[in-house]
Every structure is written in structure tokens, then in C-alpha cells.
Amino acid sequence: MQGSKGKVLVVDDDRLVLATVTHGLSQAGFEVIDADNGDDAILLAREHRPDLALLDIRMEGKTGFDVADYLRESLGTPFMFLSAFADSATVQRVRELGAVAYLVKPLDVAQIVPTVEAAVSNVRKGTVPRPSLVTSPAAPVLAPAVPPAAPRELLSDPLPLAVGVLMHRYSITRHQALERLQRLADADGRPLAMHAAALVDAAELLARHAD
Structure with a gap:
């Protein structure tokens, strides 16, 4: 898409989250491809070759970790996670996979967009190595949890x-x-x-x- 800030694949099995994030990123100037399951996400990634993937972790069928592993090993596509879970095992797996960021729900689009913008900009500049080339991943960005009332801002x-x-x-x-x-x-x-x-x-x- 001409004039696009970049192409982003958004994957989440929660249709409300998927619709909200997709709309927000589109409004911010990104070309967005969305999927509500891991199998479709992999097919769409192969077809569209996004600059970045934003992945939910816990989904039916293939998880966000499964998708991330494929993106890293087969396509070299950078990815970040958006998840409600921040337990030590999850964080450790995020580190091992080499995510460029890890955002902890609940978050509103106003908080997600700047992180995506920075990640895509760095990818395009070549300052963020492709995950397949990362041998010692940097610690993911852990965005603080937001009080449940915060997403109310989206009602504007x-x-x-x-x-x-x-x-x-x-x-x-x-x-x-x-x-x-x-x-x-x-x-x-x-x-x-x-x-x-x-x-x-x-x-x-x-x-x-x-x-």
C-alpha cells in the first residue's frame, strides 16, 4: 500500500481485541492483515510477508508461540506479543523466541500504536535484527498492565x-x-x-x- 507506514499482521482469537487493534493500526496508517487463529496467520504471513506480526499467545490450535517459531525459522519476520499473561514461564519463552516487544493486556490502542511504529521503523532501518539471526535476544519490552478502566478511553x-x-x-x-x-x-x-x-x-x- 502506497504511503503505508508498514505492513502488520495482527493475530488474536478474541474478535473484539482483533477488531479494535486492527482498526487502530489502520487509522494510524498501517496496512493491516488480520487472523483469528494460528493456521490462518501462517498462511497470511507466507502470502503477504508483513514487516511485523503482533501475536496473541494463548489461542485454540496453534498458539502465538507456534506462529512466532514459524515466522522466525521460515520467514525471518519480526514479531511482538500482546498477551494477558506475564508469568515467568511465558516471559522466558518470549525471551527465547526473540520477540521485539511484549505488551501485557489490558492496553488501549493509543498505547499499542507507538510500540508498533517504533518496531516497524527499526525493522525498516535495519536496526532490529530479524529473529532468525538473533542468537542472544534482548529482553522484551514489558509494558505495564493498565487498570481495567483505562480502555474506556477507546469509547471516544x-x-x-x-x-x-x-x-x-x-x-x-x-x-x-x-x-x-x-x-x-x-x-x-x-x-x-x-x-x-x-x-x-x-x-x-x-x-x-x-x-
Whole structure:
């Protein structure tokens, strides 16, 4: 993509996270390829050869570690992890694989984008060695956990969250979710952003009652 800051593969089996991160990176000027499982991630990486991969760790089937191992050994693609887990075994495995960064959830897109920008910029400048060439990986960047209330800032743009909610609820694509959301907004006679915010508020209310 002409004028793109770089090509990033985002992999997460949580459709809400996937939709939010993908939207945020796209808005920041990246060309984004997304996958919700490890097998698709490997196929897409082989086809598109991204500058960087952003990987969830714990997924059904192939894990983020499996994908990272393939990227390192077969494609030489740099990768970072975005995970809710920061136990010593996980951190040790991240070090062994040679990730360029390790971000600990929960995080909002405003915190993820600068780390991705720095990593892609360094990769393009050649200042970050490809993982296959790393013999003694540097310690990963451990981003501090953010209080659960922090992602509320994302509601300044509720659309990606609302799309993610619909994708997760109905197992549909991002494009189908956006069309569905537009139809619902039109039926209610409300602006799309207003309907998206209402849907996110309703989803949060349901989640609180479920706890």
C-alpha cells in the first residue's frame, strides 16, 4: 500500500481485541492483515510477508508461540506479543523466541500504536535484527498492565468496539458487522457513532451483570 507506514499482521482469537487493534493500526496508517487463529496467520504471513506480526499467545490450535517459531525459522519476520499473561514461564519463552516487544493486556490502542511504529521503523532501518539471526535476544519490552478502566478511553471512538461486539456475538466478518451496525442505526434513526456507543454500553452492562 502506497504511503503505508508498514505492513502488520495482527493475530488474536478474541474478535473484539482483533477488531479494535486492527482498526487502530489502520487509522494510524498501517496496512493491516488480520487472523483469528494460528493456521490462518501462517498462511497470511507466507502470502503477504508483513514487516511485523503482533501475536496473541494463548489461542485454540496453534498458539502465538507456534506462529512466532514459524515466522522466525521460515520467514525471518519480526514479531511482538500482546498477551494477558506475564508469568515467568511465558516471559522466558518470549525471551527465547526473540520477540521485539511484549505488551501485557489490558492496553488501549493509543498505547499499542507507538510500540508498533517504533518496531516497524527499526525493522525498516535495519536496526532490529530479524529473529532468525538473533542468537542472544534482548529482553522484551514489558509494558505495564493498565487498570481495567483505562480502555474506556477507546469509547471516544466506539465504532471499532461495537463492530467487535457484533463480530464476536454473531461470528461474522468485520465488513458484515459494520453493515449490520449501519442497518440498525438507520432503523433507529440515529447516527452510526451514537448507535455504536449505545451498543457498547449495553454490552458492558451485560458483562457486569454476568460477573
